[in-house]
Amino acid sequence: MLATAGAAAPSVFSGGATVIAVGVLLIEFWMMRQALLRDQVRLYAAQSALISVLAVVVAAARHLPDLYVLAGLSFALKAVIVPIVLRRLLRGLGARGTSPGWTDIAGSGALSLASTVLIAIVVAAFGFFSVAALGIQSPVLPATALEISVAVVLVAFVLMIMRRDVASQAIGFLSLENGVSLTALVVAAGLPLILEVVFLFDLLVVAVVFGLLIRVHHGRAESLSTADLTSLRG
Amino acid sequence: MHAVVLLLLILPVAAALACLRVPLPAARALTAVTALACFGLVLSLVPAAARGDISALRFVRIDALSSVFLLATGFLYAAVALYSIGYLGQGRHEAGFDRYSRRLWAGLNLFAWAMLTAPMMSSLALLWVAIEVTTVISALLVAIENTDGAAEAAWKYVLIASAGLGLALLATIFAYYAGAQALGQSYDLAFGPLLQVAGRLPHAPVQLAFVLAVLGFGTKMGLFPVHTWLPDAHSEAPTPVSALLSGSLLAVSFYAILRFYQVTAAAVGPRLPRDVLLVFGIASLLLASLYLFGQRDVKRLLAYSSVEHMGILAIGMSFGAPIAVAGVLLHVLAHAAAKGNAFMGAGVLVRKFGTKRISSIRGGLDLLPWSGPLFLLAILALGAMPPFGIFRSEFEIVAGGFRAGGNAAAAVLIIGVTVAFFGLAATTGRMLLQPRAGAPERAAEPVPVPAGASGPPMAGPGGVPGDRPAGPGSARPAADASIPAVLPASRPTAPGPGRRRGEPSAWMVVPVAAGAVALIVLGVHPPAELTHLLARAVSELTGAAR
Numbered sequence A: 001m002l003a004t005a006g007a008a009a010p011s012v013f014s015g016g017a018t019v020i021a022v023g024v025l026l027i028e029f030w031m032m033r034q035a036l037l038r039d040q041v042r043l044y045a046a047q048s049a050l051i052s053v054l055a056v057v058v059a060a061a062r063h064l065p066d067l068y069v070l071a072g073l074s075f076a077l078k079a080v081i082v083p084i085v086l087r088r089l090l091r092g093l094g095a096r097g098t099s100p101g102w103t104d105i106a107g108s109g110a111l112s113l114a115s116t117v118l119i120a121i122v123v124a125a126f127g128f129f130s131v132a133a134l135g136i137q138s139p140v141l142p143a144t145a146l147e148i149s150v151a152v153v154l155v156a157f158v159l160m161i162m163r164r165d166v167a168s169q170a171i172g173f174l175s176l177e178n179g180v181s182l183t184a185l186v187v188a189a190g191l192p193l194i195l196e197v198v199f200l201f202d203l204l205v206v207a208v209v210f211g212l213l214i215r216v217h218h219g220r221a222e223s224l225s226t227a228d229l230t231s232l233r234g
Numbered sequence B: 001m002h003a004v005v006l007l008l009l010i011l012p013v014a015a016a017l018a019c020l021r022v023p024l025p026a027a028r029a030l031t032a033v034t035a036l037a038c039f040g041l042v043l044s045l046v047p048a049a050a051r052g053d054i055s056a057l058r059f060v061r062i063d064a065l066s067s068v069f070l071l072a073t074g075f076l077y078a079a080v081a082l083y084s085i086g087y088l089g090q091g092r093h094e095a096g097f098d099r100y101s102r103r104l105w106a107g108l109n110l111f112a113w114a115m116l117t118a119p120m121m122s123s124l125a126l127l128w129v130a131i132e133v134t135t136v137i138s139a140l141l142v143a144i145e146n147t148d149g150a151a152e153a154a155w156k157y158v159l160i161a162s163a164g165l166g167l168a169l170l171a172t173i174f175a176y177y178a179g180a181q182a183l184g185q186s187y188d189l190a191f192g193p194l195l196q197v198a199g200r201l202p203h204a205p206v207q208l209a210f211v212l213a214v215l216g217f218g219t220k221m222g223l224f225p226v227h228t229w230l231p232d233a234h235s236e237a238p239t240p241v242s243a244l245l246s247g248s249l250l251a252v253s254f255y256a257i258l259r260f261y262q263v264t265a266a267a268v269g270p271r272l273p274r275d276v277l278l279v280f281g282i283a284s285l286l287l288a289s290l291y292l293f294g295q296r297d298v299k300r301l302l303a304y305s306s307v308e309h310m311g312i313l314a315i316g317m318s319f320g321a322p323i324a325v326a327g328v329l330l331h332v333l334a335h336a337a338a339k340g341n342a343f344m345g346a347g348v349l350v351r352k353f354g355t356k357r358i359s360s361i362r363g364g365l366d367l368l369p370w371s372g373p374l375f376l377l378a379i380l381a382l383g384a385m386p387p388f389g390i391f392r393s394e395f396e397i398v399a400g401g402f403r404a405g406g407n408a409a410a411a412v413l414i415i416g417v418t419v420a421f422f423g424l425a426a427t428t429g430r431m432l433l434q435p436r437a438g439a440p441e442r443a444a445e446p447v448p449v450p451a452g453a454s455g456p457p458m459a460g461p462g463g464v465p466g467d468r469p470a471g472p473g474s475a476r477p478a479a480d481a482s483i484p485a486v487l488p489a490s491r492p493t494a495p496g497p498g499r500r501r502g503e504p505s506a507w508m509v510v511p512v513a514a515g516a517v518a519l520i521v522l523g524v525h526p527p528a529e530l531t532h533l534l535a536r537a538v539s540e541l542t543g544a545a546r
Helices: A012-030 A037-062 A065-090 A113-134 A143-162 A166-187 A193-221 B002-019 B024-051 B064-087 B097-120 B124-145 B148-183 B191-196 B203-221 B229-236 B239-268 B271-291 B298-319 B322-353 B371-382 B389-403 B407-432 B510-524 B528-543
Strands: B054-056 B060-062
Touching: A012 A037, A012 A113, A012 A143, A012 A166, A037 A065, A037 A166, A065 A166, A065 A193, A113 A143, A113 B203, A143 A166, A143 B148, A166 A193, A166 B148, A193 B124, A193 B148, B002 B024, B002 B054, B002 B060, B002 B097, B024 B054, B024 B064, B024 B097, B024 B528, B060 B064, B060 B097, B064 B097, B064 B239, B064 B322, B064 B510, B064 B528, B097 B124, B097 B239, B124 B148, B124 B203, B124 B229, B124 B239, B148 B191, B148 B203, B148 B229, B148 B239, B191 B239, B203 B239, B203 B271, B229 B239, B229 B298, B239 B271, B239 B298, B239 B322, B239 B528, B271 B298, B271 B407, B298 B322, B298 B389, B298 B407, B322 B371, B322 B389, B322 B510, B322 B528, B371 B389, B371 B407, B371 B510, B389 B407, B389 B510
Parallel strands: none
Antiparallel strands: B054 B060
16 A cells, blocks of 8 residues: 555545455456356446445545536446346346346356456456556545556456356446446546546447347347357458 | 538438438438538538638537548448448338338448547547447447347457447546646546647656557457457448448547547657557558458458558558658548448449359459449559559558658568458459359358348349349348348358349449549549648648657
């Protein structure tokens, strides 16, 4: 905790902020093993909610009233509306399947869970230390949060690569965007609200399109697995 | 100017919405008129943009650089709108075709709108949003055929491109952080102010932002090794969409990279951005030109040619000499026209022969009196033969390379372009010139055929009714995305021996001919207004770097 925002010793604020950021990263790891589509979406909602909480904390501690609005909007959209939209779009996919909780996506990992997590840890460490080396300081949050946010982005890539089902890949992208939101909270807390709103709206459109394409995929492949997506090569 | 900007922002969206409601012939006419109007509006912006920046509505800023990319998109939008009239045909009565073509018309307008909007945005943040919107719209358009291949290509496209854009968003955030150090916390990432204070920006975040931007937007631009979605999406999309993807969408992503290049070169000097672009450019050029040799699918062939040309653009920017930069911008325009032509020509071949397999397409010049020669011209243009625009642009790029002292890179560029030309020419030569064997060999393995591309007979102007490739009743377009598996994903097709000479539709010839004329004009004698525009864009791009 060398690079805290204000003082040399970690304050309650910076410690709390770092804990929340670590929570976001841990949820990202959790997504590696989630076996049900429904739970995957719930994890995403929880991750988004954590980021909104962090935004509220920052808003209170640094007196940035815009961030309250952003936190509210971001919570409404990413923790409530996007999960509901995904739920609506993906409901019924499990009707043919066996699992009551939407479709089963267990065991879609390309490698075993342990290897995947090991790779993710290495990648996360790489992101953490390489960003730390850049020495980017933020006035609102400890730099540790920035380093963790980049680790979240990289682990999201591992998630998208390692899990071979369309649902986890879509959630992987959405959680990647969460990682970027965390980064934005650290280094771009003053970003004009209108731009943040545009970003959020854009995210909604992306989530809808992901949902539609998952439906198209499921309609043709009768499963959420991407194992059959190998016909186009060369 | 406000009115022009406003119309450009509104017209395509209005047309898209209307296409979902009005009768099909009206949708067709509306799209064509809108596209032509947009091209006219873009043209009318050129003289003003060549003199100075146009600002409007607080979030629109059009300078010479944006104008170049607007021209490329505007031209292709108009060409594709006309082409689609032939492509979507008339007088089809299959169930679902009405919905399919409505969606395609609306999608084309929306897609063109997003691509026209992107270069007009005044800030890096809105630029990112516009490019993300192009991704989601085009992903739906790639999936519209509802075949197995289309679903696969659309998924790979939307996932890879979105992940890339995630990195680009990170780049945007870091660019904001860098700018905030000089401009204070609440600025909106507009590049005008950002460029003015570029000298005072901290170096590390700017460098990080540039590398992330090249990786992120480079994914959409099709730079190796993050190009993998590109051949799939280009080959599985309907032909009008492929033409827009290749000629315009890739260029718009390149535009985003250029904006980051401008800021980075002004902040930390041109060395880093040029080196990064050089590495990606050389890798894309060499790999793509080698891939051109083994292709079996005509649209994949053209897709790899796009990767090659994007590599040329990146290499040209890495030279940095003004003449090379001028070549790059001219190349954007010429590539849009040439690649649009090539895809539209390939679309006619695919329709005529009922397959995308190169080995099943023979004697194209005999069968297609207009489209055959025009396709050949488009390929020659893509191979940088004089007198076409790409010859001039690549000549300028190479000259700039030697002038800037990048002899090795320029030599690699020449070799790569030559290899690519042989790859393209050999393959398309077989398709067009090699006479058809007396008994055409039956395709050994089933070939996926896009539903819309091999449909029932065309009765367009100049069309040849009854010129259908497959047996009657076997080709029912899988038009409705909500009805899965209407069309078996693969069915054997064989070019019938009794195929008659003639064009499927005059609408599929006229825009290609216009594109060929444009290519020759760009190559022989670009209009004075365009030269002024390019010169100003070059000074914008290099002025900060000096």
